[in-house]
Every structure is written in structure tokens, then in C-alpha cells.
Amino acid sequence: MNQAELNQRYAIGNHVQFKEIAAGMIVAEVANQHALANIALQGAHIATFQPRGEEPVIWLSPLAKFVPGKSIRGGVPICWPWFGPHKSDSKLPGHGYARTVPWEVLETMALSDGSTFLRFGLVESDxxxxxxxxxxxVQLEVTVGKSLRVELVTVNTGTAAFELGEALHTYFQISDVAKMTIRGLENCAYLDKVQDFARFTQKDGIVIESEVDRVYINTAADCVIEDKGMKRAIRIAKQGSMSTVVWNPWTEKADKMGDFGEDGHRGMVCVESGNALENVVVLAPGETHKLVAVYSVEKL
Incomplete structure (x- = not known):
């Protein structure tokens, strides 16, 4: 559907409107009494989420490129149907293809509490x-309200089981990486990708002072980003997820990527809910798997 057709079928007054922000890139703009959000149809990629009266919760790089077939720096990229490099074919894209292909709008709805519900489906192709x-x-269900609820739903429609890796690769906006601590992963085992997947156990809250790329395994716990600079905490609650990934590329890698902006890595941290490495999901024929994350703001 083009922009006009989407608005005719799925717009909800001023609460949901579809706009083409670049050639071939249509975004659903959500504005309700609780929050503002933008969701790109490519990748069903939540680009922004900002509760009314608050600073943005989701970080989007000022240099993010909205180009068909290219990943968007920031927001909530969907890693699916594998996380990290493909198990057997290094030529396939890291973290799967879901974040760079078209998704279609399946439903929009204004909820009785003032929130807005949107549902997207990945468009299959050759x-x-x-x-x-x-x-x-695979579908993505998004509820934009005082909190942001994201639900990634995978159904095995075939006759054989398959292995699924996935994550919501969410970038959170913080005041400065030096002023934040991540709680909730104390005593969890993790595999450190910076140190060739060496295995460690997290002792205290996570403080970031250099490149961090860790997969915490066998954890269903909430995480809380305590941000002393903004005097707030961002709570990441999840279901159907046994892995949590914490990532910050730090200076050298961020500079090489070219789309972070100057010192961009200092204003963000990724805390990703998913199922990776030892926690991949095996989905039997006819089975449905749901990965749910809810992001909310609390006062410090």
C-alpha cells in the first residue's frame, strides 16, 4: 500500500498517520494522550518513543539513515530469525533479515485507556x-501508551521443527553513559563477545567504561537502567526471553560505523531482550512463540 491507501484504511484521526519521510520509507506516526512514537514500515522498526512530559526513552541517532534495505541506527531493530552471525552461512546478514525488509500494517486500534495498538506482519518474498x-x-504487536509494549510473535506453520534466535535490539536514551548503572543482572552468567565469548558471572550492577558486548544467559529478570543524569530509571520487563544483551560500541567502533554522531555512544545503551546462543528456541510444528518487552519510566 502507498501512503494514501494506508491512511485511508488504517489512520486513526490525528492519533495514527502514515507519512513518507524518504523515498520508499513510510512511517506510522503515533500521537495519543500518553506518548509519541514513530514506527517505520521497513522492519516494523520502532524509531522513537517519548511519553508526554518526559525525555525520549528510545534513542535514535541524529545521523540515522532511512534508506530501503539498510538498517536504521537506533530505535528497536528486530533481530530475527537468528541473532548474531548465521550459524552456517557467513554471507547472510548478521541478526537476520527482518529489520531491513518490508512489513505490512495488519491492524490499528485506539484502546479505551487512551493507548494505541498497531500490528505488523513481515512480508515474505523469494x-x-x-x-x-x-x-x-512473524508479526509485531506494538502498544503505545504510558509504557511501550512490544510483542514479537512467531508461528511455525510447517511440518518440521526449527531453531529460532531473536532479539529486540533496543537502544535506550540516557544522559551520559558515565552516569548510568544497569541493575537486574547481578549473579547472572554472561558470554563476553569482546573477549572471544569468554564466560563470566556479573557481580554488581553494570557500569560501562569501555566497549561492552555481552550476552547474559538463562535470565528472565527485569532490568532497570538507573540514570542519575536524568533522575529517572527505565524498566525493561520481559516475557518469553531467557537472554539479555548489553551493548555499547564505545568510541572507536562507533566512529567507524559512521552513523552514531560525535560521542553518540555516550547518550545510549542497548539492553536487548531475546533468545540467543544457549537460549535459542526450538519451535515445533504448529507452535507459537511470543517474545514480549515492556519499557516504562520510573523516578529515581
């Missing part, structure tokens, strides 16, 4: 089928 030869469907 290109996606060549990368993922399993019969399946």
Missing part, C-alpha cells in the same frame, strides 16, 4: 525464502 527455508509467520 529473497526471504532463500535465507529462511522454514514455513513460518
Amino acid at each position: 529473497a526471504t525464502g532463500a535465507q529462511w527455508p522454514h514455513s513460518s509467520s
